Amino acid sequence: xxxxxxxVTSAIELRGIVKRFPGVVANSNIDLELRHGEVHALLGxxxxxxxTLMSVLAGIYQPDAGSILIDGEPIALRSPxxxxxxxxxxxxxxxxxxxxxxxxxNVLLGARTSxxxxxxxxxxxxxxxxQQAGLKASPSARIWQLSVGEQQRVEILKALxxxxxxxxxxxxxxxxxxQEAEALFVTLRSMAADGRTVVFVSHKLSEVMSVADRITVLxxxxxxxxxxxxxxxxxxxxxxxxxxDIAFESARxxxxxxxxxxxxxxxxxxxxxxxxxxxGASLSVRAGEILGLAGxxxxxxxxxxxxxxxTRPPTRGRIELYGADLTRASARRRIEAGLxxxxxxxLGTGLVGAMDATANVMLKSLSKHRRGPLLDYRSAARRTKDxxxxxxxxxxSLDAPVRLMxxxxxQKLLLARELSSSPRVVIAAHPTAGLDVGATEAVHExxxxxxxxxxxxxxxxEDLDELLMLSxxxxxxxxxxxxxxxxxxxxxLERIGLMxxxxxxxxxxxxxxxx
Amino acid sequence: MKPAGGLRPRLxxxxxxxxxxxxxxxxxxxxxxxxxxGIFLQATGRGAGAVxxxxxxxxxxxxxxxxxxxxxxxxxxxxxxAVAVAFRMLLWNIxxxxxxxxxxxxxxxxxxxxxxxxxxxxxxxxxxxxxxxxALWGLIPGALRAFFGTNEIVPTLLLNYVAILLVDYMVNGPxxxxxxxxxxxxxxxxxxxxxxxxxxxxxxxxxxxALAAALSVSMVxxxxxxxxxxxxxxxxxxxxxxxxxxxxxxxxxxxxLSGALAGLGGMVExxxxxxxxxxxxxxxxxxxxxxxxxxARFSPIYLVPMAVLFGALVVSGTELQxxxxxxxxxxxLQGVILFFALxxxxxxxxxxxxxxxxxxxxxxxxxxxxxxxxxxxxxx
Ligand SMILES: Nc1ncnc2c1ncn2[C@@H]1O[C@H](COP(=O)(O)OP(=O)(O)OP(=O)(O)O)[C@@H](O)[C@H]1O
Ligand SMILES: [Mg+2]
Numbered sequence: 001x002x003x004x005x006x007x008v009t010s011a012i013e014l015r016g017i018v019k020r021f022p023g024v025v026a027n028s029n030i031d032l033e034l035r036h037g038e039v040h041a042l043l044g045x046x047x048x049x050x051x052t053l054m055s056v057l058a059g060i061y062q063p064d065a066g067s068i069l070i071d072g073e074p075i076a077l078r079s080p081x082x083x084x085x086x087x088x089x090x091x092x093x094x095x096x097x098x099x100x101x102x103x104x105x106n107v108l109l110g111a112r113t114s115x116x117x118x119x120x121x122x123x124x125x126x127x128x129x130x131q132q133a134g135l136k137a138s139p140s141a142r143i144w145q146l147s148v149g150e151q152q153r154v155e156i157l158k159a160l161x162x163x164x165x166x167x168x169x170x171x172x173x174x175x176x177x178x179q180e181a182e183a184l185f186v187t188l189r190s191m192a193a194d195g196r197t198v199v200f201v202s203h204k205l206s207e208v209m210s211v212a213d214r215i216t217v218l219x220x221x222x223x224x225x226x227x228x229x230x231x232x233x234x235x236x237x238x239x240x241x242x243x244x245d246i247a248f249e250s251a252r253x254x255x256x257x258x259x260x261x262x263x264x265x266x267x268x269x270x271x272x273x274x275x276x277x278x279x280g281a282s283l284s285v286r287a288g289e290i291l292g293l294a295g296x297x298x299x300x301x302x303x304x305x306x307x308x309x310x311t312r313p314p315t316r317g318r319i320e321l322y323g324a325d326l327t328r329a330s331a332r333r334r335i336e337a338g339l340x341x342x343x344x345x346x347l348g349t350g351l352v353g354a355m356d357a358t359a360n361v362m363l364k365s366l367s368k369h370r371r372g373p374l375l376d377y378r379s380a381a382r383r384t385k386d387x388x389x390x391x392x393x394x395x396x397s398l399d400a401p402v403r404l405m406x407x408x409x410x411q412k413l414l415l416a417r418e419l420s421s422s423p424r425v426v427i428a429a430h431p432t433a434g435l436d437v438g439a440t441e442a443v444h445e446x447x448x449x450x451x452x453x454x455x456x457x458x459x460x461x462e463d464l465d466e467l468l469m470l471s472x473x474x475x476x477x478x479x480x481x482x483x484x485x486x487x488x489x490x491x492x493l494e495r496i497g498l499m500x501x502x503x504x505x506x507x508x509x510x511x512x513x514x515x
Numbered sequence: 516m517k518p519a520g521g522l523r524p525r526l527x528x529x530x531x532x533x534x535x536x537x538x539x540x541x542x543x544x545x546x547x548x549x550x551x552x553g554i555f556l557q558a559t560g561r562g563a564g565a566v567x568x569x570x571x572x573x574x575x576x577x578x579x580x581x582x583x584x585x586x587x588x589x590x591x592x593x594x595x596x597a598v599a600v601a602f603r604m605l606l607w608n609i610x611x612x613x614x615x616x617x618x619x620x621x622x623x624x625x626x627x628x629x630x631x632x633x634x635x636x637x638x639x640x641x642x643x644x645x646x647x648x649x650a651l652w653g654l655i656p657g658a659l660r661a662f663f664g665t666n667e668i669v670p671t672l673l674l675n676y677v678a679i680l681l682v683d684y685m686v687n688g689p690x691x692x693x694x695x696x697x698x699x700x701x702x703x704x705x706x707x708x709x710x711x712x713x714x715x716x717x718x719x720x721x722x723x724x725a726l727a728a729a730l731s732v733s734m735v736x737x738x739x740x741x742x743x744x745x746x747x748x749x750x751x752x753x754x755x756x757x758x759x760x761x762x763x764x765x766x767x768x769x770x771x772l773s774g775a776l777a778g779l780g781g782m783v784e785x786x787x788x789x790x791x792x793x794x795x796x797x798x799x800x801x802x803x804x805x806x807x808x809x810x811a812r813f814s815p816i817y818l819v820p821m822a823v824l825f826g827a828l829v830v831s832g833t834e835l836q837x838x839x840x841x842x843x844x845x846x847x848l849q850g851v852i853l854f855f856a857l858x859x860x861x862x863x864x865x866x867x868x869x870x871x872x873x874x875x876x877x878x879x880x881x882x883x884x885x886x887x888x889x890x891x892x893x894x895x
Contacts, residue, residue, distance in 0.1 A: 348754075354751070355750065
């Protein structure tokens with residue numbers, strides 16, 4: 001076990017950390033050493049215990065056993081405030097920003113300074129650090145005006161303002177576009193160059209390989225190894241992570257696309273703020289094919305998916321499922337017509353966090369779990385158990401609220417429910433965001449299986465590699481419209497990239513779907 | 516970074532409070548409330564011991580007191596159920612008081628218009644009258660909220676005055692009993708409009724209705740598809756509409772049920788206790804029901820014992836008056852109990868930790884985790 005190293009370089013040492021939750025040991029006797037000036041990646045499957053370990057380091061959870069040493073001195077971190085005082089800051093996957101406040105105000109929040117605020121001086125102070133954090137937005141901008149990537153920079157800025165010497169980022173790239181992720185890596189490297197320690201939690205092997213100095217792999221709550229990036233490769237890491245070899249390419253067998261199952265014609269819908277978000281989108285999906293929908297986040301993909309699912313009223317246009325007009329149909333009727341929807345916002349929309357797995361599995365199939373007037377929880381529990389086994393979902397117990405499940409397992413549960421309802425059309429929004437390689441592979445296979453069995457799939461994703469691998473055709477969404485469409489076989493990455501940026505529309509877009 | 520200051524208390528969140536902690540905290544809160552109220556009583560020179568003893572005899576300590584306690588608990592069960600049902604959907608029904616009055620009004624209208632019907636038929640019709648009246652009173656704020664987004668708190672509260680004044684008008688006018696020479700009392704009910712007593716006790720058979728209502732509400736909420744939908748809507752409205760549950764329709768349904776329950780309470784009260792309609796048929800059962808439901812964490816089952824406790828408080832007020840003490844002591848106690856219970860909730864979800872002023876540097880003693888055997892089922 002790699003452990004130790006020269007005491008001068010070791011910033012933090014975790015020794016024998018144990019953290020149990022009812023029914024699971026999330027961390028079992030984990031040792032981890034973090035050095036000054038390094039980017040240290042923490043890799044592991046969904047539910048491996050990464051977030052838990054980092055929460056222990058950030059003072060959010062108290063370990064059941066083990067000790068934490070900072071610069072060789074033992075320290076007790078009883079709260080996030082203790083951790084911040086010790087120079088440890090964590091950027092959570094779900095940001096903790098106050099949306100109506102400005103950047104500067106958010107940075108100040110919770111950082112104890114004098115009671116009198118002078119906005120001018122504060123903003124000047126923040127502007128300086130903002131540069132280091134790679135934030136281009138003005139300190140007086142309000143959070144809700146910022147993109148997700150910029151909001152993340154504000155979180156980093158908060159950490160810098162609190163003089164953090166150890167910065168933990170939990171799956172920071174899950175919400176970023178590839179370009180934003182690249183830019184984030186530059187920032188992280190420069191912070192390490194300043195002597196800070198950066199801990200980077202991720203599933204994505206390529207990212208880890210490109211940004212980290214050293215990589216620690218967790219599996220099933222145990223430490224399985226710490227490696228120098230220079231002396232390892234993706235296959236070794238994948239093997240360590242899941243304990244078996246991973247096929248990186250799911251093969252897409254040539255398929256026979258059937259009749260059109262979903263047709264969208266000149267659809268318009270408004271965003272939450274009441275502005276036009278979908279502006280005349282037209283597309284069609286055939287039975288047994290996957291239509292990939294590419295595009296930079298915020299170009300109306302979410303609103304389009306919601307309009308299709310029936311939770312956002314279209315202002316104009318037409319939606320047809322198997323030839324039947326469902327434009328004004330309720331969500332209920334669409335579900336009954338065989339439409340499954342995997343929303344991007346898992347806990348906010350797809351699942352009920354406060355309820356247990358069984359209750360969540362029943363969500364859309366109440367009529368199937370009935371005994372007289374009463375709900376048959378027992379048959380639902382049996383079905384849940386089957387799904388948990390079939391989809392390899394890890395959870396501490398069947399009747400714990402699902403909000404306690406790890407991100408990847410939440411997604412598996414959601415997919416399990418949607419795909420097991422024998423749908424005819426599936427809308428999947430970012431189905432592999434935040435999933436580990438093993439789980440991603442499983443999701444890809446599930447989608448391809450559905451395709452093979454004749455289901456029409458609309459796959460919304462920002463991951464072009466994923467789209468190229470799975471889709472038969474790829475449509476690009478830009479500012480609420482379909483900017484163009486290419487067949488996957490002669491997909492030209494550059495052209496797709498241009499269309500995503502809104503400049504490829506000059507090339508004549510192919511008729512959506514055809515026939 | 517380690518100048519240790521004095522010990523300072525701090526709150527640390529519990530992830531999943533165990534049932535043992537929840538029960539313990541609430542019991543301690545209850546005892547604490549009586550202790551603190553006792554200090555007040557002592558300070559006013561009345562002797563806490565004597566007051567508490569009198570309250571005990573007046574409520575649980577004598578057969579008469581016991582019956583009175585149960586009689587006061589019955590309407591509270593109904594109003595608390597009304598509050599609890601609405602809260603499943605995170606709606607605050609502050610209008611159980613008005614729904615109670617209007618239920619009494621509906622039942623009375625039936626009783627006066629068909630006094631000669633056979634008892635079973637008349638009582639059944641009065642039950643319907645109470646349910647319909649209350650449901651109507653719930654429907655108004657429910658529909659306003661569902662279709663116009665009007666917050667339900669103000670409409671439910673204002674409708675209380677409408678209902679109370681309506682009953683006032685009726686007992687001073689059309690329904691007044693000429694024999695009482697202008698007192699705001701209605702004519703006595705006919706024999707068949709009166710709920711029979713249970714055995715040879717002083718308790719009327721409305722208790723069966725109350726218990727049946729609590730059980731069925733609990734069953735409906737926890738075991739039926741509708742109850743499930745209500746719970747989903749209450750905990751994640753986005754997920755509910757994603758699953759195809761109609762939020763407005765269910766909101767109206769919940770408020771109909773909520774109002775109907777309080778309305779049934781009004782029917783039981785006039786038919787079981789008052790035996791006529793009169794002004795002030797409720798000493799604030801609707802409002803006390805809010806406290807009862809809140810303290811029972813909106814559980815239709817736990818609110819029954821809680822209603823008995825508050826029934827005892829209501830009854831012991833009268834006992835205090837006979838001793839020449841102000842019955843307002845009881846109101847103070849109610850307030851203190853509520854205060855302590857709400858404060859106690861803080862300790863259900865958080866635990867108090869004493870720690871040094873700044874980061875301490877003693878070797879990390881493994882901090883005990885309190886949620887080891889957390890059983891996850893919420894009370895209810
Ligand atoms: N508060 C909690 N209560 C109960 N169980 C928990 C809690 N937090 C995490 N767990 C469980 O502990 C295990 C580790 O979870 P953790 O969130 O650390 O995984 P992870 O490696 O971050 O996974 P992911 O990549 O999916 O985010 C999981 O089985 C999870 O269900
Ligand atoms: Mg995690």
